Amino acid sequence: MAERLLEIENLRVEYHTDDGVVTAVDNLKLHLNKGQTLGLVGETGAGKTTTALSIMRLVPAPPGRIVSGTVRFRDEDLLKKRIDDIKKIRGNKISMIFQDPMTSLNPVLTIGFQIEEAVMLHQGLDRKAARRRAAEMLRLVGIPAEREGDYPHEFSGGMRQRVGIAMALSCNPELLIADEPTTALDVTIQAQVLELMKRLREQFSTSMLLITHDLGVVAEVCDHVAIMYAGTIVEYADVTTLFTNPRHPYTRGLFGSIPSLDEEVTRLKPITGLMPDPTALPSGCRFHPRCPMAGEICSSRIPQVTELDNDHSVHCMIYEGLVPGYEE
Amino acid sequence: MQNLLEVRNLRKDFHTKKGLLQAVNDITFDVRRGETLGIVGESGCGKSTTGRAVLRLVEPTSGEIRFDGQDILAYSARKMREARKDMQIIFQDPFASLNPRLSISQIIAEPFDVYRMYGPGERAQRVLELMRTVGLSNKLVNAFPHELDGGRRQRVGVARALALNPKFIVCDEPVSALDVSIQAQILNLIQDLQQKLDLTYMFISHDLSVVKHISNRVAVMYLGKIVELTTSRKIFTNPLHPYTQALLSAIPLPKVGAEKRRRIILEGDVPSPINPPTGCIFCGRCPFVMVKCRETPPPIVEAEPDHFVSCYLL
Numbered sequence: 001m002a003e004r005l006l007e008i009e010n011l012r013v014e015y016h017t018d019d020g021v022v023t024a025v026d027n028l029k030l031h032l033n034k035g036q037t038l039g040l041v042g043e044t045g046a047g048k049t050t051t052a053l054s055i056m057r058l059v060p061a062p063p064g065r066i067v068s069g070t071v072r073f074r075d076e077d078l079l080k081k082r083i084d085d086i087k088k089i090r091g092n093k094i095s096m097i098f099q100d101p102m103t104s105l106n107p108v109l110t111i112g113f114q115i116e117e118a119v120m121l122h123q124g125l126d127r128k129a130a131r132r133r134a135a136e137m138l139r140l141v142g143i144p145a146e147r148e149g150d151y152p153h154e155f156s157g158g159m160r161q162r163v164g165i166a167m168a169l170s171c172n173p174e175l176l177i178a179d180e181p182t183t184a185l186d187v188t189i190q191a192q193v194l195e196l197m198k199r200l201r202e203q204f205s206t207s208m209l210l211i212t213h214d215l216g217v218v219a220e221v222c223d224h225v226a227i228m229y230a231g232t233i234v235e236y237a238d239v240t241t242l243f244t245n246p247r248h249p250y251t252r253g254l255f256g257s258i259p260s261l262d263e264e265v266t267r268l269k270p271i272t273g274l275m276p277d278p279t280a281l282p283s284g285c286r287f288h289p290r291c292p293m294a295g296e297i298c299s300s301r302i303p304q305v306t307e308l309d310n311d312h313s314v315h316c317m318i319y320e321g322l323v324p325g326y327e328e
Numbered sequence: 329m330q331n332l333l334e335v336r337n338l339r340k341d342f343h344t345k346k347g348l349l350q351a352v353n354d355i356t357f358d359v360r361r362g363e364t365l366g367i368v369g370e371s372g373c374g375k376s377t378t379g380r381a382v383l384r385l386v387e388p389t390s391g392e393i394r395f396d397g398q399d400i401l402a403y404s405a406r407k408m409r410e411a412r413k414d415m416q417i418i419f420q421d422p423f424a425s426l427n428p429r430l431s432i433s434q435i436i437a438e439p440f441d442v443y444r445m446y447g448p449g450e451r452a453q454r455v456l457e458l459m460r461t462v463g464l465s466n467k468l469v470n471a472f473p474h475e476l477d478g479g480r481r482q483r484v485g486v487a488r489a490l491a492l493n494p495k496f497i498v499c500d501e502p503v504s505a506l507d508v509s510i511q512a513q514i515l516n517l518i519q520d521l522q523q524k525l526d527l528t529y530m531f532i533s534h535d536l537s538v539v540k541h542i543s544n545r546v547a548v549m550y551l552g553k554i555v556e557l558t559t560s561r562k563i564f565t566n567p568l569h570p571y572t573q574a575l576l577s578a579i580p581l582p583k584v585g586a587e588k589r590r591r592i593i594l595e596g597d598v599p600s601p602i603n604p605p606t607g608c609i610f611c612g613r614c615p616f617v618m619v620k621c622r623e624t625p626p627p628i629v630e631a632e633p634d635h636f637v638s639c640y641l642l
């Protein structure tokens with residue numbers, strides 16, 4: 001069996017706000033094998049970023065609080081470690097790239113200097129070796145050497161994301177968490193960045209958690225996918241299975257909602273209703289108010305995981321035999 | 329007359345600190361009655377400026393705009409205000425475009441104030457009717473924009489645009505800020521309204537899948553110019569401009585096992601519209617660039633019926 005790199009169980013994260021308690025992540029279970037790229041897909045507010053921040057222990061507290069759960073990275077529970085130890089892991093064994101790379105870059109330091117500092121801190125290189133490493137990383141992401149002395153704001157969005165990638169990979173992390181790294185970019189620039197990420201992932205054999213709302217990006221980059229809705233994973237499978245045989249009504253709804261570029265679809269089949277209010281999530285299955293298949297039980301009982309064949313799992317009462325399913 | 333809108337040699341320059349910015353650089357197109365003309369291209373290529381210029385929300389630098397056969401650039405401010413009853417716009421960010429201090433009913437009724445239409449009773453009736461048309465519950469009449477999610481805010485934006493029974497609506501990235509499940513609802517609404525109310529649309533988006541889905545014809549813009557214009561089917565099955573080809577190939581398809589497409593990765597970034605390249609505006613990134621491309625801009629040719637391309641390869 002493939003080696004587990006990351007395994008999250010039972011994770012629950014809350015934000016205590018003026019409007020009430022937001023349960024951003026609830027009962028979340030997720031795993032990532034070594035060498036894999038796992039796509040974490042969901043709409044705004046599903047809890048994707050909170051999940052990523054929990055792994056890094058970066059959930060802002062207050063208002064945030066990791067209430068329960070385990071985040072096993074290799075054989076350690078990151079949620080039990082002292083924050084000093086976590087700091088040694090961040091940017092080193094696990095690093096993160098953000099939608100807006102400016103959040104991870106210091107605006108008043110040159111990009112070359114920032115990468116040097118990171119590798120000196122985490123890898124114990126001296127200044128000279130660190131400088132070589134920084135230059136090498138920038139070359140790898142396609143930033144010309146003469147721009148090492150430039151400040152982050154002097155780069156375009158796409159170039160900045162390259163800098164973010166160079167920074168994140170400079171310490172050769174085992175796990176790279178990328179939170180919507182191309183969402184803010186134009187499509188031709190996104191293509192450049194995705195191509196770069198794929199190449200470097202091979203070269204460094206980095207495992208990756210890629211957060212996105214774009215199923216096209218998933219098909220292009222990931223080998224496994226977890227679909228997230230209202231704080232929890234509703235379906236998990238390898239990419240081929242998920243795209244050819246989606247089971248959860250929410251996953252199917254997502255596919256029905258995307259306009260197709262290469263097929264003639266005159267009318268989309270959207271998911272009805274609205275995203276739930278995060279301070280007052282529906283009882284039972286969180287998706288039941290919008291679910292075309294929902295039965296009576298769906299509003300009262302929380303669906304349990306059903307393991308289908310080959311590492312495909314779904315949280316839905318249809319597959320527990322409690323609600324009539326699709327006629328296929 | 330087949331065309332509701334005819335645009336000829338439209339230009340819009342902005343005078344900026346860094347120099348003259350050519351946001352829309354000599355574009356020509358028609359919007360046919362009852363159709364949806366899609367405008368697609370990456371950020372900064374001039375889509376929004378084009379949409380605003382045809383409504384004279386920004387004053388064109390030069391060119392001709394005929395709406396329903398009338399030369400609207402010759403209109404006085406007063407006459408233009410009257411004409412705008414027929415020409416409306418829906419914006420990307422429904423939040424920024426709705427006054428946060430007004431209730432939903434006040435927002436939808438605002439155009440009635442401007443044009444002094446309807447008495448109070450009639451007006452309330454009309455607001456409820458519009459809310460029904462766009463799928464907003466009547467319970468929301470007294471709600472405020474911040475109480476609504478993005479999808480419902482966009483429905484308010486649509487209702488306001490419909491208030492004066494327009495013939496033509498510019499939809500400027502109306503679904504770009506929305507999640508896919510809500511985006512699909514709004515796209516269906518926009519399509520349904522077109523059928524029901526005989527509307528003509530100019531639909532602007534950076535998302536080629538969305539544009540292709542909703543449009544009859546599509547214009548691809550790059551750096552202030554239209555590089556290709558054809559039916560939404562042909563734009564996908566037979567893209568002729570190298571930029572259109574690159575744009576299409578860059579879009580990750582939500583599919584597995586589909587036959588591998590040839591991916592064209594463009595080098596570099598879009599150049600600045602302040603000092604656009606002489607010659608073809610795409611010459612700096614074009615994989616097929618030739619000497620003459622850098623010297624003189626290519627003319628627009630009709631490569632096949634209803635398929636216009638600006639490229640020397642044709």
Ligand SMILES: Nc1ncnc2c1ncn2[C@@H]1O[C@H](COP(=O)(O)OP(=O)(O)O)[C@@H](O)[C@H]1O
Binds near residue numbers: 042050
């Ligand atoms: N700092 C915060 N304070 C309060 N609520 C938050 C905070 N960060 C996230 N949330 C809420 O938690 C939920 C999940 O958010 P997030 O993890 O950012 O989702 P996603 O990344 O999938 O869009 C949302 O309802 C969001 O409003």
Ligand SMILES: Nc1ncnc2c1ncn2[C@@H]1O[C@H](COP(=O)(O)OP(=O)(O)O)[C@@H](O)[C@H]1O
Binds near residue numbers: 351
């Ligand atoms: N009011 C303005 N003043 C100066 N420059 C502008 C103004 N509006 C737009 N621009 C510039 O014009 C170009 C086209 O912008 P826009 O039409 O908004 O593009 P798009 O909608 O395709 O993203 C951009 O370079 C933009 O910065």
Ligand SMILES: [Mg+2]
Binds near residue numbers: 048049050
């Ligand atoms: Mg997020």
Ligand SMILES: [Mg+2]
Binds near residue numbers: 375376377501
């Ligand atoms: Mg725009």
